[in-house]
Amino acid sequence: MKYYIIAGEASGDLHGSNLIKAIQQEDQNADIRCWGGDLMQNAGGTLAKHYKEMAFMGFLEVVKNLNSIFKNISFCKDDIASFEPDVVIFIDFSGFNLRIAKWAYEQNFTTNYYISPQVWASRASRVQKIKKYINQMYVILPFEKDFYAQYNYDVSYVGHPLLDAIAVAEKIDFDSFVAKHKLSPNKKIIALLPGSRKQEVEKMLGIMLATADNYPKYQFVIAGAPSLDDTFYQKFTSTKDVHFVSNQTYPLLQNAHAALVTSGTATLETALFKVPQVVCYKGNWISYQIAKRIITLDYISLVNLIMDKEVVKELIQNNLNSKNLNHELNKILEDAHRQVVLKQYEILEQKLGGVGASKKAAQLIVKNL
Template sequence: MKYYIIAGEASGDLHGANLMKALYKEDSNADIRFWGGDLMKNVGGTLVKHYRELAFMGFIEVVFNLKTILSNIKICKTDIAKFQPDTIIFIDYPGFNMRIAKWAKERGIRTHYYISPQIWAWKESRIADIKRDVDKMYVILPFEKDFYEGKHNFPVEFVGHPLIDAIHNQPLIDPPVFRKEHELNEKPIIALLPGSRKQEITKMLSVMLSVVKDFPDYQFVIAGAPSQEYVFYESFISNENIKFISNKTYDLLRNATAALVTSGTATLETALFKVPEVVCYKGSWASYQIAKRIITLKYISLVNLIMDEEVVTELIQDDFNPKNIRIELNKILEPNHRKSLLEKYDLLEKKLGGIGASENTAKLIVADLKQNTNH
């Protein structure tokens, strides 16, 4: 069968790659064409457009890049029409994907959505579009099933969280080998995860690094995003206690003592690697003011949302400053606080279910297609 997959950012590329592996196992004749990144490309299929060309963060930034976004939507529709897939699989990235889903549904193409748009956070009105345009929805957070089925009478499948798969499949690396390979010294590591987009990294990293001088017994290691070149990070590396590792975030987390993490999927990844963290976020003033008025959630990190309590500290906008980072970093380095935090992380992992999200989803997609097509 022919599958068209659309992932628009780094996390979607990771989950898309694992889903593709599972689809190839489930359907030996799978023909896959996709929008994604290097991880998906390494699995096989045909890459149409890299997510580097798609990622715009914040409301204002989207407005400024609207011409590019609309052009990409047109390119995508043309490419799908030419490929004539049996299904389109959407991975998160709702602003783009929901537009394609509407167009695809009108043309009778089967639509599967893996990793739900976060309409429980904002734009809950999108439920009408989802009910109209999405044939099957696969959710990865336990509370999403209650949200869709209980509140909106829309059946969904809870498949488990794909991050558990991704972490479980990550090959182990011996700590001394890791340190030697990346020229790290023996000091404990504080990992810095400033995001994947240039504007986001620029905002976050300079503030994160402002506390380096206060922790001379630690080395701060920047997790370089696969979508960015080393030269972009170079200006941030101002002293010997600041190191840089590109595209090895999981290896870094496996060896880290603590972490400062930009809000997003990385907050959950860090928790699943059992690394005490402080969650950080700072957007443009205008984007933040808009978000504050339309997002009604108590928390911004997935860790706290899933647990429905403040497990990890969130430093948002003006609270994200050197003084607060210093205070919170000291807290998570303190043994008793660390112990209670790690116990919460264990409960979090149990809530997310076991391994197998990618396989579960692939099986359900293939079964649905067999039932609803002539194959």
């Protein structure tokens, strides 16, 4: 059968790649065309468009790039029509995907959604579009099934695919990691995960780096995103005694003692690697003013949302400053507080239901076809 998969960012590329592998196990004759990245392409998908061409973040950034977005939508529709898939599979990326889903459904293509848009966080009215235009929804967070049930929409909970990705990640010990990246073998690592888009990295990394001077006994290491060129980070590292590793987030987290993390999927990844963290977020002022008026959640990090309480500290907008960041970093470096956080991480992992999300989703997709 023919599968058309659309992911629009680095995390979608990761989960899309594992879904492609799982589909190939279920359907050995699978013909897969995709929007995604290098991981999806390497897994066996034929890449129609790279997510680097679509990574616009925030309301202002979207407005500035409307022309490119409309061109991408038009190209995507033409490409799907030409490929004639048995199913179109959407991975998160709701602003783009829900527009394509409406068109695809009206063209009588089967539509599946893997990794729900965060409709439980804002603009819940989108549920009505999902109910109307999506034939099957596969969710990855334990509370999402109950959320959709409130709208009389039956969805399938398959577990979280990050557990799959982490389970198969190559393991590298501390000595090997520091030797490979020319780090100090005598200093513990504080990982900096500033995000995967230029706009958010430029906004977040300077704030994170301002903290580094206060912790000479530790070494700070920036996780370079696969979506960005290494040269992009040079302006941040040239004036600071910090280190940089490219596309090595999982090995970095395996060996980190603590982390400063931009809100997003990385907060959950950091927790699953059992690294105490401070969650950071600061957006464009106008974008933030709009967002805080439509987002209805008590927390922004996946860790706290899943646990339904504050496990990790969130520093948002004006609260994200050097004073608060130093205070919270000091706390997660203290052994007593660390043990409390690590115990909560264990409970978090149990809530996610174990490995196998990609396989479960693939089995249901193929079975339903």
